[in-house]
Amino acid sequence: MRRNAPREQAPPRPGMIGSRVPRAPGMVMRCGVLAVVALAAACERGGASARRPAPRPGMTWHRGDDPRVRIEGRAASGPGGPSFAWPASTVHLRFRGSTLDLRLRDTLLDDRIRDADALGVVVDGGPMGRLALREGEAVYRVAQGLPPGAHDVDLVKLTEPEAGAITLLGVGVDGALEPGAPPRSRRLLAIGDSITAGYGIAGPAGCHYSADYADASRAWATLAARALGAEVQVLAWSGRGVLWNNNPEAEGLMPGLMERALPADPASTWDWQAFVPDAVVVNLGTNDVSRPEYDADAFGRAYGEILDGLRGRFPRARLVVALGPLIADDDPAPGTGRLTRMRDTLQGLVRARQQRGDGAVRFLELYSGDPAAEGYGCDQHPSVATHARLAAALAGELADLAPARPQDTAIAHRSAAP
Numbered sequence: 001m002r003r004n005a006p007r008e009q010a011p012p013r014p015g016m017i018g019s020r021v022p023r024a025p026g027m028v029m030r031c032g033v034l035a036v037v038a039l040a041a042a043c044e045r046g047g048a049s050a051r052r053p054a055p056r057p058g059m060t061w062h063r064g065d066d067p068r069v070r071i072e073g074r075a076a077s078g079p080g081g082p083s084f085a086w087p088a089s090t091v092h093l094r095f096r097g098s099t100l101d102l103r104l105r106d107t108l109l110d111d112r113i114r115d116a117d118a119l120g121v122v123v124d125g126g127p128m129g130r131l132a133l134r135e136g137e138a139v140y141r142v143a144q145g146l147p148p149g150a151h152d153v154d155l156v157k158l159t160e161p162e163a164g165a166i167t168l169l170g171v172g173v174d175g176a177l178e179p180g181a182p183p184r185s186r187r188l189l190a191i192g193d194s195i196t197a198g199y200g201i202a203g204p205a206g207c208h209y210s211a212d213y214a215d216a217s218r219a220w221a222t223l224a225a226r227a228l229g230a231e232v233q234v235l236a237w238s239g240r241g242v243l244w245n246n247n248p249e250a251e252g253l254m255p256g257l258m259e260r261a262l263p264a265d266p267a268s269t270w271d272w273q274a275f276v277p278d279a280v281v282v283n284l285g286t287n288d289v290s291r292p293e294y295d296a297d298a299f300g301r302a303y304g305e306i307l308d309g310l311r312g313r314f315p316r317a318r319l320v321v322a323l324g325p326l327i328a329d330d331d332p333a334p335g336t337g338r339l340t341r342m343r344d345t346l347q348g349l350v351r352a353r354q355q356r357g358d359g360a361v362r363f364l365e366l367y368s369g370d371p372a373a374e375g376y377g378c379d380q381h382p383s384v385a386t387h388a389r390l391a392a393a394l395a396g397e398l399a400d401l402a403p404a405r406p407q408d409t410a411i412a413h414r415s416a417a418p
Helices: 220-228 296-315 338-355 384-397 408-414
Strands: 062-063 069-070 090-096 100-108 118-123 131-134 136-143 148-157 164-173 177-178 187-193 230-236 277-281 318-323 362-363
Touching: 062 090, 062 177, 069 230, 090 164, 100 148, 100 384, 118 136, 136 148, 187 220, 187 384, 220 277, 220 384, 230 408, 277 296, 296 318, 318 338, 318 384, 362 384
Parallel strands: 187 230, 187 277, 277 318, 318 362
Antiparallel strands: 062 164, 069 090, 090 148, 090 177, 100 136, 100 164, 118 131, 118 148
8 A cells, every 4th residue: 555644734733823934034035136137025035034125116006806817716705806815826917117016905814824825927927036024114225226028926825824815906117017928728626625725835954934935936736736737726725624624723624715816705605607617626634634632424424525515516517526645544653544544435436426327527646655766845745756747647636628729828838846
């Protein structure tokens, strides 16, 4: 039997939420070097407070909800502009000029760990840079010194809801704002926990989590969507489960959170018909099975209700029930049998639906692989190499979907992170 990795999240320590740790003062941010992109405060010691530009003369400002700006993923409209909190939510825009500023508000989640959000910035398909935000409202110089002509910019939320929500208040350009690239024809909805959110993927060996090490752009479902030339909507939050969260103090279970546009806002609801996917992948249960009160029958019923709800909303979609790579039969002790129990439950749910005539539901096991070869991210979570392998498995499972148009695949790969 192939063995999955030991656990989804390190046990919480006193005064912490899950396994998250406070960022040390003065931590040096990791960032890419872009010849024409100045990521304000992303690469300075002391975080996002350094070198923050104020609005400058010669810049034309547009509202964040300008129809020429498109957000891929869930967003909630508001008087200031659209807000988004789910990981991998992406702002797509195009402008003519040499300089791009953004006015953003980062509203941190009201918990005991005050990590701010981070955006990945891709200009004209170049390497992705990292823009670290700070709490509150500020203006960020995103690009400058670009050559004449039109430029496409993608801004990807690398962090998950645990960090907070970002509001796009305004877009400033020294030229003209133009309609961005249209949405791609394929659509993938991914529902999960820390694995799908990209928890700790960018961290060095042996690290503990901080927002500095989050990178939803390289998480497995996001990569699979890119390979398929698909729009992606990611609903993922570390430590959350179907019936039990990894940390019993954490508020909100995934069946309720996934109903929201902004997961930390109970008043924020989502219209499921605003994004009708061709395929849905669900990777939940790692946090449930880690709890001592785990009951396979109760979990199976609750998971089945999720699948029934998805099938009712999306009768034509492919449903992929994924068994994640962070469950093992010998965790926390030999003979526990967690992996076997979870596999039996999920395969049983899929088999029952197939026997009732639903031929568009599949089971996909995501093996952990060889840690000696692939390594780990923070807190023994999947590494960049592991996420790439899992993405290939999901893309292969969905390869027989209706083919994407050539221009869709080209647009998808244009935003590829290094």
